[in-house]
Amino acid sequence: MPAFLRYFFALCALVSINATAAGPAYGPELQGFNFTLPVQKYTFTSQGQPLTMGYIDMKPQGKANGRTVVLMHGKNFCGITWETSINALSRAGYRVIAPDQIGFCTASKPAHYQYSFQQLAQNTHRLLSSLNADRVTLIGHSTGGMLATRYALMYPQAVEKLVMVNPIGLEDWKAKGVPWRSVDEWYQRELKTSAASIKKYELNTYYTGKWKPEYDRWVTLLAGLNNGSGKKAVAWNSALIYDMIFTQPVYYEFNELTVPTTLMIGTADTTAIGSDIAPPEVKAKVGNYEQLGKQAAKLIPHATLIEFAGMGHAPQMEAPEKFNQTLLDNLGSP
Template identity: 35%
Template structure:
């Protein structure tokens, strides 16, 4: 029954992001995901990051009956922001304006050649709020977006009402387990990865509870780029995001968050970036994410953790009914 429910809610995303023609018959996507449709109109915000002219893509979705509040959705590393489609509908149906950016280096946004930094991504996101004349918003973040959400809440506390961390990574400092890996080595490994290998990687690392066909748009979003003339630039940006996760931990900041914070965790989500590179004796200690979230929530002045059974990393797609119940209930609490 859970799969049927997830399939129904996720169908809208598939309709927008996946066409029946096989990938081999399609022209390659551009590195700005040209050719990969999003569920709502996409706008671009010009920015300057480290002296580079870049553009930040975003969706700004208005509700039919506004409640006067705005939610910002922050995506994960391996997913275009279009995967938030079911959550966007849930929130707009409840009256929320929903702003959904692709961070610089991801999705339809610019792909810089240099390093990525959470402080820069946080500043970009707040600049977007300024551009849209949004003084304060609720932040709902997933995976890598959870690390960014922590940084935004800490650096700009007056701009955040509530923080929802959906299966976040970064609940531990991966440097304590994984030795540094040269960028060139990560580039080599990522370039060798096949579409089948990537599917297995997602299924293993994320304990996905979705039917295989629902994972296909994520495979396409990455591997249709591989035929692009600018694929090396995309790959460089993708690898920069892996180094970002490793080099800029946020775990030590989480207990200091003062805004009401809800962790929504999948019980089976043991995702831990870099675990294959850790010494074998340490690997089993990594990725105890549900337990880490509960421990953090207990230390925070306004923290709470909810764990959804039989659910992996894509908790809002795998258990949509329970996720929506927790999300809307938390946001409605003043």
């Protein structure tokens, strides 16, 4: 075989290996991802442009109890990552709605959008109204906890109960000395996202150094979205969302919540936005969920605190059976 052909075939093999190692690439709204639950679409107009939110709407299995639960995902999560909780709640008789917020997962990635928790709450309220879900139990995880708080403050009459699972925003990072990042800096950071960087971060922050094979699916989802055909749009929206999270704390309004509230806290969580660029003395005093959960429970009127000792940022994924049973017990209590 001529030398140039050997070189050509070797190059093709190398490209193939690298492509395989990089994993699948999904479309900007997760086109190509294997969803195990049906995802529907809600189209509406916001800020002068047509936008779409994907959502899961699971009807009760067996005898319906007449209650609706809305699951709000976190920054590095999607509606589908609530899968085990969706199934557990549905089996217990709940209708379960799990939307993807604008900028995330199966939703639109607009080129220009003024992100605020108020705007995302309004979008969600419009979606729920279109589904005749007028009074719901809100369960928000991570960034979804900040959004659920804002929703409960804006629409208290529509919220039967609020549950926050390791919500971020239990402190004001900027006030504690965490440096501000510009949107451009966040964008450059997000363009570098890979499966390896996602897994490293989640291993250390979400799962306290213990990895399970079932977590790989969600790493693949995020990596495929961040490195697919919509890579730049995904990174840009992610940057805008990080700026929203950092600059729009809900922490100062916890005492204004009027709905029954439960905090479910994995005590080993260390999540704190911007802590990767914070000075050591600042980093040491943020993201301490063993303290933050207790402090937040004192700020929120009549709050119930449930702690998962030694668990990280996502107890619903780290110990799904224990978490789901604890959640169902809490929802069933007066």
